[in-house]
Amino acid sequence: MIKKSFKCIAATAFVLVSAAGCGSAPDSGKNPENTITVLNYGKYFDEEALEQFEEETGITVRYEEYESPEEMYTKYKAGSIDYDVICSSEYMVQKLIEEGEVLESDFVHMENYKNLDESILNLCASYDSDHVYSLPYFYGTLGLLYNTEEVDAATVSSWDCLWNLPVKNEIIMENSVRDTFTPALVSLGYSINETDEERLKEAVEILTQQKKDDLVYAYYVDETSDAMIGEEAVIALCYSGEAALAMEENGKLAYAIPDEGSNLWIDSWFVPKTCQNREAAMEFLNFTCRNDIAEKNFEYVLYSSPVRSVSENMPEEYRNNPAINPGSEVVKNCEIYTALSDEVTAVYSRLWQELLSY
Template identity: 50%
Template sequence: MKKKLLLMAACLGAMFAFTACGSKDDGNTLTVLNYGKYIESSVLDAFEEETGIHVNYEEYVNPEEMYTKYKSGAIDYDVICTSDYMVERLINEGEAKEINFDKIPLSKNLNDSYFEFSKAFDPENKYSMPYFFGTVGILYNKNKVDANDVKSWDILWNKKYKDQIIMEDSVRDTFVPALKRLGYSSNSTDKKELETALDQLIEQKPLVYSYLVDESADEVVAGNASMALVYSGEAAYAESLSKDLDYSVPEEGSNMWIDSWLIAKTCKHQENAEKFLDFLCREDIAMKNFEYVYYATPNKAVYDKLDKETQENKTIFPDDETLNNCEIFRYLDEDSIALYNKLWKELKSK
């Protein structure tokens, strides 16, 4: 998930911590594991009130933390929301149950095209249900950056923007521009391709103002940098604060991310899990979550009710041409992860 305010979510985690540790499970419960600040709290209250099912709700900051929590075996989670490549990992490890969509009739509200995109990590659409999606691109100040320049990833290597460029402090996200401008896949595991991309990033480093994560958009809003590599959700947030900002997904292509729900192998309350997923697809509930998170929703019933300005906001809802020119991150094997990390350390040490 490409989520604003993750650090705040971590700080507030205790407020939403697992509420039933050590309590007796009477069967009428549901244990949920989700990103921080990724569901409107009244939605959980409404689900409990309407169904009588008590929700044990726990949050995490990133997919790796989620995986550690899940694999520890300390808690039997029923449903989990996580990112595309981690969904793929859990499916491959046999940790996800097949979803019976006949038991989730309101999933008909989800646009079929996002199930198609999900086939990149769930080839038969058996194990996951899309929740939110977005892209990686460049947030920029229209008064300081030439709009023609921002059409290509080359702008991040343009010396006239020295000390005005923010990159993601994240290995795979920062490798995306380098790989794509070289014509390589953002899922490349080829050592020569990755080393060539590293050379590009080392060449670029003297131009970079900073490598940041959650602060990137805020720095551009504050005028401390002219552009930043960001997630589309961050860009939409920044644009709401300043009319001088815009967002571009360069023509060479980028990363499209999809966060999805799955029913975990540890699920002890299958019927309750299905009721919960169906509830999330309901138009009024999905609208609450969209208005709270403000990321692109795959729920076409919600999209159809949005005002024209929001529907046509390409930062939130990229057009088909943009999405079709993007790749979804795939899960990498341990050797490939080690290679990326080795190259990242080399970049950061320069």
């Protein structure tokens, strides 16, 4: 018996030792003088523009990609590579700022900072009041993708269409907590960052009623655009980027942001604590704000860019597409998600599960 348990302990110890061995592997992430390591979402930077940057500045870019903000967080926290510049969604940037992982930088005095749209910068102020931590890269909205043959533009001008659409089983909602709460909260006139439990309960009542009335076809995330292209539903709650993709596949689809306002998301650059080459990092960020480069990246990604010249110089069909260019009036009406405390997150997820279990 004693022998047996000793073997167990030995095995466990072996696991621990080998795990520790991995952790203390030689530090391969050290950057030579003129190299920067950039971490960005997949397919989120024009490769030609990257090459142009290397040619113009002589700085070598080691470019890495990731899929989701959570994956980025894990990659960054693992610490095996020292990233110089990272781009991510605003809530993840907020989280890292709060954790003290982000360095202060003098973005405001960068040569191309003046190219950025004031209204977007004002929205960034909700989590980065002095604009020292983050630099917006692309932004977009949460809105309604709809089939123009079944629904007219007047209907989708208000979130109310989600609660009183005359046809059944024709609405796709988001299968994610906050995005589905947003229309209900906005309909009630509350903030999309509401923390009061009673108000959140009111929002859930609206959503539960919507489900009880058999209005919801499904709660989807990634499947939304495919389902809308296949005309399985007439209205879907979804993000502008996804909507733009779906609209390219099916000409009957259009995108609208209801007049009451919505959520606006911003993907921003930030300089993490691991930065080894700050000068080159700032040079890279200044480069991304240059008009011609922003336009190049816009054509590659087709999301809304905070660089003003992009919306000024884009072709007519893009400018009239609210999925690509929401327009400044809409942007003023929108709110950014702010990070919620653990207690509020728990309330949200409890109410969300109540909704789903009906």
